Amino acid sequence: MGHWWERNILEPGKLPLLLALGAFVITFVVTRVITRLIRAGRGPFGNVKAGGLHIHHVVPGVVLTVVGGFGAVAADRHGAGGAVAAVVFGVGAGLVLDEFALILHLDDVYWSEEGRKSVEVVVLTAALVGLLLAGFVPFGVNDMTQEELQDRGGVIATIAVNFLFSLVCLGKGKARLAVFGVVVPLIALFGAVRLARPGSPWARRCYRRRPRARARSVLRAYRHDRRWSGPRRAVQDWIGGKPDPRPVGAAHDR
Template identity: 65%
Template sequence: MSDWWYRNIVEPGKLPLLLALLAFVLTFLITRCVTRLIRAGKGPFHDISAGGRHVHHVVPGVVLMLVGGFGGVATGGRGWAAALLAVVFGIGAGLVLDEFALILYMQDVYWSERGRQSVEVVLLTTALGGMLLVGFLPLGVDGLSPDDRDDRGNLIGTLLLHFVCALISLVKGKPKLAVLGVLVPVISIVGALRLARPDSPWAKRLYRRRPRARRRAERRARRHDARWAGPTRRLQDLVGGTPTGEREGT
């Protein structure tokens, strides 16, 4: 076990990433537990206010991210200081992304339906961090040979292809496939080739004069939502709490 730990985590320099990811997940889970207790009026916890203004935990989160990020760059990512700063960064990222929806909408939508996007972003970030930890490199360039890396033309072409596929997936209303496709290019390629979501910018512009393609996109979206919307919402409720106006599920 110790040999595996050194060979796969310590020697490749992935210990700061592991610590940051663990701190990120634990901070998010603890924060959600505390906010749910505050919401239910249980325990010793309460909202923090300063001068009559509610201070959201995104504020200390931003400070911790700055300290951990700039400090990590200054240390070069090595040594015990880098490991400590990685934990600081992970804690800050957990606090910030827990209120991602508030930043996106510039409103306190923490317990609303739109607040679910914070949970989605946290789950997606955790998946991406885990993929980086087990060896995936951005844009899939880890599969290139040394000769390919020397060939700048091939490398640039590969990067552009992956970027375009991820961008098309995003415009087609598939942000999760776009983000995951940055690390696993085949995912963004699938998203780019398949029909767009009917409410996406791609569909609104390009399916306007193609009623057949729009109907197909609507049928596919209904089937997808009918299959995955329920399990996805239950997972979000389990992790982040049920939005206001819905029955508490935890």
Template identity: 70%
Template sequence: MGHWWYRNIVEPGKLPLLLALASFVLTFLVTRAVTRLIRAGKGPFRNITPGGVHVHHVVPGVILMVLGGFIALAGGRRGFGSGVAAVLFGIGVGLVLDEFALILHLDDVYWTEEGTKSVEIVILTVALVALILAGFLPFGVNELGPEESTDRFTVVRTVAVNFLFALIALTKGKGRIALIGVLVPFVALFGAIRLARPNSPWARRFYRKRPKARARARVRAYRHDRRWSALRRKAEHVIGGAPSR
């Protein structure tokens, strides 16, 4: 275990990333637990309202992100300072992304259906960081062999092709697949060749004079949403709390 830890985490310099991810997840879970208690009127916790102004936890989150980022830039990737910077940054990210929906809507939508976007972006962020921690690099460059890695043209071609797949998936209205596809090229390819979402830029541009394609896109989107949306919302409500009716 010690050998694996040193070879896969410490030696490649991934310990700060692991600390940031762990503190991020722990901060989000603790924050959601506290906000649920405040919402239910239980426990010693209360909203912070100095002078009648409700201070959302995104504010200390931004401060911690700034501190952690500058400390990391000053201290490098190794040593005690990098660990402290990673923890501060992870805590800050947890506080900020917990209120991502408020920033997006510029409104207090924390306990509404729109507020579940915060939970969704947290889950997506954890997945992306975990993939990087596991050794995946953007646009699949890590899949190149030793000889291919020395060929600049091969690297540029790989990045360009995988970026194109991710971009096509994004224009087809498949943002989650596009983001994951940045790290896992096969996922981006899958999103690029499938039918676009009916309201996506791709559908508005290329399905405008193809009524059969528009109809197939609407049917597929309906079936997909019917199958997965309810399950996804239920999981988000379990993690982040059910919205107010």
């Protein structure tokens, strides 16, 4: 275990990344526990207010992210300063992304259906950072041999092809596959060769005169959503709490 830690974490300088990821996940979990207790009216916690203004935790999150980010840039990643800056950045990022939906909609949608986007972004971010921590390099350059890495043309071609696959996934309305495909190329390839989702730019342009392809796209999307939307919502509710049944425009007091 000690040899693995030294070889895979300390020597490559990944300790700050590990600390940032740990602080990010822990901050998100603790924040969600506290907000759910506030929502249920339990515990000693309450909303932070200043002069009647509700201070959302995205505000201190932005401050911590800025401080931790600049601190990480200025510090040595192998030193104690880099580790402290990484923890500060992780805490700030956890607070900010926990209210990602609020930033996106410019409205307090924390406990609404739109608030699920915060949970999705947090899970997606944690998964991507975990892949980077495990050694996956964006665009699959880590899959190349040493001889291929020495060939600059081969590296550029690999990056270009994988980036193209990710763009195709994005154009087909498969944002999650596009994001993960940047790190794991086979995921992008899988999404690129399959039918586009209805309503995506690819479907509107390429299926306009292909009624069969358009119908297959709609049917496949319907079957996919019917199969996975329920489990996905259940996991999101377990992680972030069940959305409030009130209208999106209503006030959401935490």
